[in-house]
Amino acid sequence: MKIKFLGGAGTVTGSKTLVESNGIRILIDCGQFQGIKPLRELNWEPLPILPSSIDFVLLTHGHLDHCGWLPRLVNQGFNGKIYCTSPTKDVAKLILLDSAKIQEEEANKANEGHYSKHEIAEPLYTVDQAEKVFPFFRIVKPKEVISLDPEITATFTNAGHIIGACTVELKLENKTLVFSGDIGRDDDVLMFPPEKPEKANYIFLESTYGNRIHPETDAKAELEMYINNTIRKGGTVILPSFAVERAQTVMYLLWQLKEEDKIPNVPYIIDTPMGISVLDIFSNNRIWHKLHEEEFTSMCNMFSMISDYQETIETIYNKQPKIVIAASGMITGGRVLSYLETYIGLPETTVIIIGYQAEGTRGRKLLEGAKEIKIHGKYYPVLANILEIESLSAHADQNGLLNWLSALTTKPKKVFLVHGENQPADELRIKINEKYGWDCSVPLMGQEIEL
Incomplete structure (x- = not known):
């Protein structure tokens, strides 16, 4: 063999x-x-x-x-x-x-x-x-x-x-x-x-x-702190996320925080057509996960789900503070790039990295303190606050x-x-x-x- x-x-x-x-x-x-x-x-x-x-x-x-x-x-x-x-x-x-x-x-x-x-x-x-x-x-x-x-x-x-x-x-x-x-x-x-x-x-x-060794920190408490600090400054929180399971996990934690009245009443957006489609896979395969049907339905109702790219553009240019989950998780492609083109250069923005970042990816470079990142052939200064929640790794x-x-x-x-x-x-x-x-x-x- x-x-x-x-x-x-x-x-x-x-x-x-x-x-x-x-x-x-x-x-x-x-x-x-x-x-x-x-x-x-x-x-x-x-x-x-x-x-x-x-x-x-x-x-x-x-x-x-x-x-x-x-x-x-x-x-x-x-x-x-x-x-x-x-x-x-x-x-x-x-x-x-x-x-x-x-x-x-x-x-x-x-x-x-x-x-x-x-x-x-x-x-x-x-x-x-x-x-x-x-x-x-x-x-x-x-x-x-x-x-x-x-x-x-x-x-x-x-x-x-x-x-x-x-x-x-x-x-x-x-x-x-x-x-x-x-x-x-x-x-x-x-x-x-x-x-x-x-x-x-x-x-x-x-x-x-x-x-x-993953830190024994409370990911939910970290999300609560980062979101409240950012919204208080009038900024937007961007969560580059893997569309499968990470996006749904973050949605669930945000839903819990909202139910507990621990995070503000601002728009909560999931902008990843694939991540939205994965919700159907969760719905159709309940034996594979812990979510109860009532929790799942309530969680989904909390979010504005964006599939059409024109809605992405409108959301980007709406300067209202908001929380956005967008793919991809390592910032290698996808709609998160469109958000970062506009928001990475704003000091009131917070970008929260929530998964493994492979060598050479934009996500890894941001965690390593890059002063600028290249998107679609153009360089953008990194003025946003770059944070990481390590305990959300899959x-x-x-x-x-x-x-x-x-x-x-x-x-x-x-x-x-x-x-x-x-x-x-x-x-x-x-x-x-x-x-x-x-x-x-x-x-x-x-x-x-x-x-």
Whole structure:
């Protein structure tokens, strides 16, 4: 059996792990690279194997860094099956269409503004190419054993990261391989705790926060303070948010604060068509989250939901203080850019970062104190107040990842740390070795191993 790390090694994006066994090729996730330019450029490179030779894709969840390369895979000849849970299929559809639309718009803007280094800027993939992925999806129920081959089975169990997110267990060649996907938190506001594996010969564990412990701060109290301080100054609060689960979590916390009369009566806006569509996925998949129907309905009624871009423009030019949740979470694209073009240069503005920011993204640069950011080929001074709420992360921290391993009844032969930048992954490697005494390594991008 061979394992090849095609993405998500040494970085938190582009997740792709190839498993080859007895002539069967299985790709665990098929993510898009994000962040610094050398990583983004990898999206344009062909895989080292023919996509037509891949039999199955097993999708842990629907975030772009796990599903965002599927249109390229299909366009280049993949003709197999993509297995995932029902919410993951729905989320992936939304994210792929949104990604394709944004890329088409960015390419058009670059061509109109002549700020691309290419003679003609092209999108990584089009909406039409994204739609061609959908017929390949096959739905898996949690804990259902799927036979991929007479000697290969796959089982999906709840990972608690976002709605529908799962860990994948592969059984083949008398071995059990566990691919964690992204692991959520035991105390998440909306998601149920991740299920821990009990048996595994080999584990492929994410390490996004492998060197960090989430602060034990009250995210709701922080939101209350930041919002009241900003509105008191006559400013606007902008929350760049991942459209899936983070946006809904923030909506829920804001709804609670409003119900408790702790934040002012100003407009509360969610401006992400995809985030609004995700609310339907929450409504249709109640077994996957903690929200009760009455709470959900009341929460949604509190917000002005913007889908039409003309409404976005009108909202931006309305100088009334307001709270805006807009995608994208790492400020790499989407409507949040339109808000920041106007508001990032105003000292009364507050921008609250609420999720992981990959290396090279605008969100990371803002957290690192950037004095200006580039949007659509133009630089804007950063005068707004940039704040972070770390306790809203959807990823388990170092303690959470160590705890996720705690139910294993036998010692795994090896743990591979993926989906993390090198330093966090290596610090987690050391902690796993200290706590459990297990053999643990951090694979390199493109590395191939035999099991």
